Amino acid sequence: LNDYDQETNDFYRWKVEYDQAVLSELVKKRTGIDFGTITDLVPIQRGVSGRLIKLKIVGKKKTFIIGKELEIRKALSESHLYSSAFVIQKEVKDGKVKFILRGAGWGHGVGLCQIGAAMMSEKGYSYEQILKHYYKDVKLERKY
Numbered sequence: 286l287n288d289y290d291q292e293t294n295d296f297y298r299w300k301v302e303y304d305q306a307v308l309s310e311l312v313k314k315r316t317g318i319d320f321g322t323i324t325d326l327v328p329i330q331r332g333v334s335g336r337l338i339k340l341k342i343v344g345k346k347k348t349f350i351i352g353k354e355l356e357i358r359k360a361l362s363e364s365h366l367y368s369s370a371f372v373i374q375k376e377v378k379d380g381k382v383k384f385i386l387r388g389a390g391w392g393h394g395v396g397l398c399q400i401g402a403a404m405m406s407e408k409g410y411s412y413e414q415i416l417k418h419y420y421k422d423v424k425l426e427r428k429y
Contacts, residue, residue, distance in 0.1 A: 320344025
């Protein structure tokens, strides 16, 4: 990471943990679908960048596949997960189920760190300098 992106350690790699009951209630609230107790989260499809684009939610009452990146992020968080670049780990200990989501980055994965760009701007860098920092050899042109 460069100096600007070092300010974003919480977003570079992140982790969210839910016990089974909390996850089940959260997904019901966020999607409006009553899955019952959620028993599994199964990645179905990832894009070329590794981001999750189809997720199967398996519950005791219902199973459903969410097929949009932003909808997945919204379903699994009170606001939305930082990104859909995450892996799912299911742990069972003493009969209790916990889901751990370990992710990378914040956003859509197009190569620009939003917080890093904001830090550069705060330090006086122009938008041209910021874009050239993240997108090497880019040529900026006015099209109007």
